[in-house]
Amino acid sequence: MKPDFEKYSDGLVPTIVIDDNTRQVLMMAYVNEESFNLSMKTRQTWFWSRSRQELWHKGATSGNTQAIVSIDIDCDEDTLLMKVIPAGPACHTGHTSCFYRTILPEQAKEE
């Protein structure tokens, strides 16, 4: 089974990356068919950078590669979930996860 790269006009499939040990959501990025195939083959995360419009081997320059433990696909085959063991922070800011800011905080619980 492969993701449906024809489904949307850009040929991109959103991919959620979580830490296989902590289950923390680390980042979200897109794969095109080429980066998906590279991820499957090398068991490291490869994406398509929408801003740079180029193939992106995560960690190629920073050293913070992500070893893929497993890949899940969603019900309608247009989203992926990669479980990884990261070599370092996922975020270019140095944070473990790109999601390090809260815009809607948890409400105080009523007693």
Add this chain to the structure above:
Amino acid sequence: MKPDFEKYSDGLVPTIVIDDNTRQVLMMAYVNEESFNLSMKTRQTWFWSRSRQELWHKGATSGNTQAIVSIDIDCDEDTLLMKVIPAGPACHTGHTSCFYRTILPEQAKEE
């Protein structure tokens, strides 16, 4: 702080939904500005359905709404992470999560 709805031409921001208790990734969907504002205001998940091209209040027909505990935003402000308490399965198939199939299994560990 709000997501950057102008960043990509479709005005949509991908949103990862996880169970606040189990931390399981439940689904991924898109918000446009209107559904984002509704999610913030009502503390239930609202999305933009790309396939149906309409506003989508998750659970409106199935009853499987998702109460929002908190919302995080990523480093470049173009992806959201919603932590929710689901009233039922996230997936239309009845699975707890839309990611119920593995396409790249974990490798057998070497002894």
